């Protein structure tokens with residue numbers, strides 16, 4: 370399986386519904402708001418949250 374961020378096949382693991390390699394996880398855990406890659410990670414967080422939230426929305430639909 371490939372890392373969903375950098376496409377590497379090295380040392381990947383799943384976090385929520387995506388695959389992430391150790392390098393990307395380390396960057397992700399230590400990313401700074403001032404970093405130029407922050408927007409990329411911010412989008413990733415948005416994707417993660419949508420995966421995380423969607424099943425609950427299906428289980429408990431708002432009327």
Ligand SMILES: [Zn+2]
Pocket residue numbers: 372373374375376377389390391392393394
């Ligand atoms: Zn990666």
